[in-house]
Amino acid sequence: xxxxxxxxxxxANYARLAGWVRRQVDDDETAHDIAAEAFTRLLSRWSDSYxxxxxxxKVAVNLLRDHxxxxxxxxxxxxLAAADQRDVxxxxxxxxxxxxxxxxxxxxxxxxxxLLHYLAGFSVREVSAIVGRPEGTVKSDLFHAKARIRAxxxxxxx
Amino acid sequence: MTDPDDQFDEQFEGxxxxxxxxxxxxxxxAYERIARSARRRRTxxxxxxxxxxxxxxxxxxxxxxxxxxxxxxxLPPGASASPTRSAPSSHESPSPSLEPPxxxxxxxxxxxxxxxxxxxxxxxxxxxxxxGSPGGGAAGSVYHWLVFRNVSxxxxxxxxxxxxxWVTGPSGQQVNDPVQRMTDVTPVRVELAPQGVAHAVVxxxxxxxxxxxxxxVQVAGFRVYPPDETAAVFVPWATQACxxxxxxxxTVSPIxxxxxx
Numbered sequence: 001x002x003x004x005x006x007x008x009x010x011x012a013n014y015a016r017l018a019g020w021v022r023r024q025v026d027d028d029e030t031a032h033d034i035a036a037e038a039f040t041r042l043l044s045r046w047s048d049s050y051x052x053x054x055x056x057x058k059v060a061v062n063l064l065r066d067h068x069x070x071x072x073x074x075x076x077x078x079x080l081a082a083a084d085q086r087d088v089x090x091x092x093x094x095x096x097x098x099x100x101x102x103x104x105x106x107x108x109x110x111x112x113x114x115l116l117h118y119l120a121g122f123s124v125r126e127v128s129a130i131v132g133r134p135e136g137t138v139k140s141d142l143f144h145a146k147a148r149i150r151a152x153x154x155x156x157x158x
Numbered sequence: 159m160t161d162p163d164d165q166f167d168e169q170f171e172g173x174x175x176x177x178x179x180x181x182x183x184x185x186x187x188a189y190e191r192i193a194r195s196a197r198r199r200r201t202x203x204x205x206x207x208x209x210x211x212x213x214x215x216x217x218x219x220x221x222x223x224x225x226x227x228x229x230x231x232x233l234p235p236g237a238s239a240s241p242t243r244s245a246p247s248s249h250e251s252p253s254p255s256l257e258p259p260x261x262x263x264x265x266x267x268x269x270x271x272x273x274x275x276x277x278x279x280x281x282x283x284x285x286x287x288x289x290g291s292p293g294g295g296a297a298g299s300v301y302h303w304l305v306f307r308n309v310s311x312x313x314x315x316x317x318x319x320x321x322x323x324w325v326t327g328p329s330g331q332q333v334n335d336p337v338q339r340m341t342d343v344t345p346v347r348v349e350l351a352p353q354g355v356a357h358a359v360v361x362x363x364x365x366x367x368x369x370x371x372x373x374x375v376q377v378a379g380f381r382v383y384p385p386d387e388t389a390a391v392f393v394p395w396a397t398q399a400c401x402x403x404x405x406x407x408x409t410v411s412p413i414x415x416x417x418x419x
Contacts, residue, residue: 003355003416010189015181022182031182036192043196047351099177118174150166153173 006043009052014039017060020120023099024064026071034063051129057120058130061112072104102152110145113138193418200415201346208347278317279350281389283310286382288395291359293419298367302360302395304382306413308350316413317347320358321383321390324399324408326375328392333377333401337362337408345412356415362408365398372400385413 014035022031038059042052103111109131116127117138124142128135284306291301304322308314322337337360348356365374379394400406 003418006193007189010184010192014188015183016179018182018184019179023177023179028182032185032188035182035184036188039192040196040199043193044199046196119177119179146170149170149173153166153169 006046010039010043013053013056016120017056020115021060021064023119024103024115025067025100030067034060034067037063054122054126054130057116057122061116061130065108065112102149105152106145106148109133109137110141110148113141114145114149117142190418193416197415197418205346277313277315278386279306279308279310279314279384281384281387281391283308283312283314284384284391285309286384286391286393288380288393291419292417298364300362300364300397302362302380302397303357304360304380304393304410305355305357305417306350306384307355308352311352313349313351313354315347315349316356316385318345318385319410319412320385321381322358322360322408322410323381324377325379325381325392327378328394330378332381333375333399334405335403335407337410340409340411343412346414348413348415350415354415355417356413357417358413359411360408361411362399363406365400365406368400368406371402372405373402374398375401 017038018031018035021034022028025031025034038056041059042056046052103115106114112131113127116122116130117124122130124135124138128138131138133141287305287307289303289305291303293301304320306316306320319339323335324333324337325331326333340359340361350356360380365372368374375398377395377397377399379392379396381390382393383390399408
């Protein structure tokens with residue numbers, strides 16, 4: 001039954017999507033907002049002709065990109081330090097430990113590929129379908145993203 | 159000496175591990191809220207498309223269209239009144255290229271009489287059943303649901319009101335006048351994929367409240383005509399209805415998608 005399929009899909013995927021989004025935003029509320037919006041769009045266009053899982057993340061990637069651009073603008077206005085402090089526990093954080101600060105070092109395509117592949121667990125082929133870029137390009141994005149993170153992590157080790 | 163690449167892989171794994179995704183469960187009732195707003199958006203979109211089709215049809219192929227669909231407002235001119243009212247929220251990002259296409263509803267493909275006619279769900283393609291309303295009844299009222307399931311292998315559409323009467327049996331007598339249309343709800347076009355479901359709500363007053371004029375009798379179910387169809391089905395649903403003509407005949411809502419209230 002259609003309604004049951006949707007409900008089951010929601011139950012199976014919401015927490016993971018929201019958790020994945022949460023890694024990239026400041027607070028739970030924003031993560032829920034973005035996850036809920038992604039599901040709303042998915043359900044309003046539910047069709048058997050495409051993969052709902054990939055579509056869900058595709059929408060979330062777009063919403064996150066918008067959110068990201070907005071918050072980058074905001075951070076330029078606010079002090080960068082104040083904005084970044086929210087998630088950092090007491091004590092001096094290791095470099096690379098503030099995921100969002102690290103992600104901010106990456107160009108958009110690399111960041112998206114990294115998040116989808118390593119954090120959300122999509123295969124390179126799936127990432128390629130979600131972002132609409134060839135597999136080879138996604139592989140290259142991942143390679144460069146990893147290299148950038150390596151440089152960042154290496155900076156911590158004396 | 160450790161290979162620096164292996165060392166980095168280990169370091170990278172550790173980094174990933176620190177940022178592993180922790181599930182963030184939905185708030186109670188989140189699905190219902192999301193499904194509701196999804197339905198609203200779908201309605202807005204379908205209404206907008208329907209309005210566009212109506213405009214195209216009345217302009218170019220109005221005559222053919224009327225012949226093909228017969229009487230009855232399949233695509234009411236008033237449909238254009240609502241699309242802007244509940245426009246998508248500010249969350250809607252300006253990236254339409256990544257949205258999947260709305261299935262088979264573009265004005266160019268629908269704007270022929272054959273398409274308009276052939277997408278309609280026919281009686282033989284539907285399994286119609288009755289059930290109590292999940293929400294129960296309001297004070298003094300009884301709500302029955304008529305559930306339409308597409309048992310064919312194609313996607314078809316339902317638009318408007320089913321024709322509903324109370325009957326004493328599968329080929330039995332009609333009891334009272336036909337159930338009246340609930341006119342304060344705007345019908346929307348419902349697309350039913352194979353095994354998809356939609357429902358209409360039949361509301362009646364508690365027959366007991368209409369005595370002594372009501373003359374309540376036991377009825378065996380409904381005779382139901384899907385919208386614009388000339389063949390009816392008998393839907394078993396034992397209940398009480400008034401037998402006196404015109405007393406508490408009940409109302410029926412337009413068909414809406416799914417099984418949510």
